Amino acid sequence: LLDDDIPACHDIVRTIEVRGHSPEGFSAFEYGAAANLRAFLELASGDIERAREDLILARVYGDRAEAGFSLGYSVSMMSMVLMAQGQLPQALEHLREGLALPWMRLDDSVSSAVISACHVHALYEAGDLDAAEAHFERSHEAIAQFALLDYVCVAFIAMSRIHEVRGRPAQAVELLDELDGIGHARLWPRLVHRVGWERVRRLLLRGELDRAQAAASRIAAVETPPPAGWIMYCEDTSDDLIGQARLDLHRGRVHEALEALDAALRMAQRSGRVHRQIKLGVLKALCEQAGGREAAARESFFKVLDLARPGGFQRCILEEGSGVIVLLRQARGETGRDSETLGRQAFVARLLEACGEGGLAESAPGGLPYEALTEREKKILVLLANGVSNEEIASRMFVSRNTIKFHLTNIYSKLAVHRRLQAINAARAMGLIR
Numbered sequence: 001l002l003d004d005d006i007p008a009c010h011d012i013v014r015t016i017e018v019r020g021h022s023p024e025g026f027s028a029f030e031y032g033a034a035a036n037l038r039a040f041l042e043l044a045s046g047d048i049e050r051a052r053e054d055l056i057l058a059r060v061y062g063d064r065a066e067a068g069f070s071l072g073y074s075v076s077m078m079s080m081v082l083m084a085q086g087q088l089p090q091a092l093e094h095l096r097e098g099l100a101l102p103w104m105r106l107d108d109s110v111s112s113a114v115i116s117a118c119h120v121h122a123l124y125e126a127g128d129l130d131a132a133e134a135h136f137e138r139s140h141e142a143i144a145q146f147a148l149l150d151y152v153c154v155a156f157i158a159m160s161r162i163h164e165v166r167g168r169p170a171q172a173v174e175l176l177d178e179l180d181g182i183g184h185a186r187l188w189p190r191l192v193h194r195v196g197w198e199r200v201r202r203l204l205l206r207g208e209l210d211r212a213q214a215a216a217s218r219i220a221a222v223e224t225p226p227p228a229g230w231i232m233y234c235e236d237t238s239d240d241l242i243g244q245a246r247l248d249l250h251r252g253r254v255h256e257a258l259e260a261l262d263a264a265l266r267m268a269q270r271s272g273r274v275h276r277q278i279k280l281g282v283l284k285a286l287c288e289q290a291g292g293r294e295a296a297a298r299e300s301f302f303k304v305l306d307l308a309r310p311g312g313f314q315r316c317i318l319e320e321g322s323g324v325i326v327l328l329r330q331a332r333g334e335t336g337r338d339s340e341t342l343g344r345q346a347f348v349a350r351l352l353e354a355c356g357e358g359g360l361a362e363s364a365p366g367g368l369p370y371e372a373l374t375e376r377e378k379k380i381l382v383l384l385a386n387g388v389s390n391e392e393i394a395s396r397m398f399v400s401r402n403t404i405k406f407h408l409t410n411i412y413s414k415l416a417v418h419r420r421l422q423a424i425n426a427a428r429a430m431g432l433i434r
Helices: 006-013 025-045 048-065 068-084 088-099 102-106 110-125 129-146 149-165 169-185 189-205 209-217 240-251 254-271 274-290 294-308 322-332 339-354 375-385 390-397 401-415 420-429
Strands: none
Touching (some): 025 048, 025 068, 068 088, 068 110, 068 274, 088 110, 129 149, 149 189, 169 189, 189 209, 240 274, 274 294, 274 322, 294 322, 294 339, 322 339, 375 390, 390 401
16 A cells, blocks of 8 residues: 555455454554555445444554554544545544544654644635645645655645645645655655646646646556546545546537546445535536536536535535636525525525635636735736836835735736736726726
8 A cells, every 4th residue: 555556455455354353452453454454445446334334443443452553544534434425524523533532642643644634635625724724734744754645645735726726826836846756756656647637727727728738648647556446535536537527628528528527426426425426516517507508507516516515515616717606606696595595505605705705706717716816916906007017016015026026926826817918907807907
């Protein structure tokens, strides 16, 4: 597993019978580790209920052995199961309780690293970006050094997306570069593969289709992938199928994307993967919207909202670009006074609030500006529109030229543009300046 050779790991672990024993001491630790491994692979294969049962058993063995190492994996993997089933609040509570366990203090490297990685991911999905960022900053080094591939991947990509949301594209790329380096250093081609698709996603949401297609063509296949039909933890909402469907959507190949998404949705429904259904459903709704099938898009998006609302999933919906804002605004116009409609309306309002009510996103070319412009940024935009140079803007605002460049970088990111004239045109279209 450390080498990410999933097929070989599976061949060994499936021969170990973890049930029907009453071990103590180190033997309990061994059985607990084996039960954890079985659960990890069962979750990937889609046997989620069996994974839950084995994790309960692993927890019993870990408690007997007083082993923080194996308990860390038991706690983190149970959160994976809960998230996969759409139970995000329960996953977060389980992680918080896990970090407070006394045995965690006996092994504050691996055990805390794996729990922290899952915690960052869960907080990000819940839209608690402040807590996710603070948690990542505290555990960045431990996650990079001690966690397994899937844990490293979800934590780093969540933090990279937070940087993007908050107008820090340079830091987002820097973190992806670090993740890429970890993949190469540890000989984890699956991690390098995932980073490649994340780079494609970023380019697509910034409207750079040609560069995205070029980046996708350079993603190398994984030589020893998991068995067919398996979905590893870090790929639940970000596997090859989702990456290709997203690319097809932006290329206008809606029919091909919908065929793949419908088949994947049926599989996710059979295995009870609610988190995956949310992501697939968002992309399906966007494809239907792009294909002019407004009624179908609305119906698909309502299903997404109904799946996401009980667990409070936010980012797997909002991170798909400006088309989501259109769908949210349409959903906000839904009429009805029944409890289901009212609950959906309240959730839509929360999602719109999480992206600044969508005020910027409707007109932004090529992406979703998640944050509103600050008053200083608006003032700089006005000066730009009046033809004032960077040096003169710095002089008028009593700051350095480098500070103005920093603000311009944030403005361009929030408006999803790359040049001064594009920023001026976008700001005028949005009514931010005259």
